[in-house]
Amino acid sequence: MRGLLGAALAAVLSCGPSDAEAVRIREGSSLDGIAECPALLCAGSDERCTELLFEYGRSPPLCVVPRDICDRLECVESGRKCVIFDGIPLQLRCMKQ
Numbered sequence: 600m601r602g603l604l605g606a607a608l609a610a611v612l613s614c615g616p617s618d619a620e621a622v623r624i625r626e627g628s629s630l631d632g633i634a635e636c637p638a639l640l641c642a643g644s645d646e647r648c649t650e651l652l653f654e655y656g657r658s659p660p661l662c663v664v665p666r667d668i669c670d671r672l673e674c675v676e677s678g679r680k681c682v683i684f685d686g687i688p689l690q691l692r693c694m695k696q
Contacts, residue, residue, distance in 0.1 A: 616652040620693055621675040623654055628671040636660035639688055649689035665689060 624630060634641075636648035641662035649668075651658040654675055669681035674693035684690035 616654075616657070618654075618676045619679065620652050621654045622651060622672040622681060622691070622693060623675055625671055625673045630661075630671065633661050633663055636662050636688075647689040648687070649691050651691060660688060663689070663691075 639648045639660060641648055643662065643664075645664050645666075646662040647665055648660050649663055650660055651672070665683050665685075668691065669683065672681050672691075674681060676693065678696055679693040680696050682692055682694045684692065
């Protein structure tokens with residue numbers, strides 16, 4: 600029973616986010632200069648650690664600049680926009696416009 604529960608949990612956690620939650624890199628943009636967060640801390644004073652929910656799954660924790668990360672990304676589902684919620688880690692979500 601424990602093995603079956605573990606397998607089911609692994610299958611659920613391996614699924615990517617829904618289209619309503621997912622982001623993709625905006626055409627003409629890139630994630631150049633963005634590094635992984637060591638221990639949820641970033642070296643730059645204006646950088647914050649967050650996970651990005653891409654169409655294909657979660658990114659590792661990344662150091663991003665909150666004021667410009669949404670300029671590099673777009674929500675997969677139309678009618679939604681990238682929004683930042685302050686916290687540790689930083690939360691980046693797609694919300695209805």
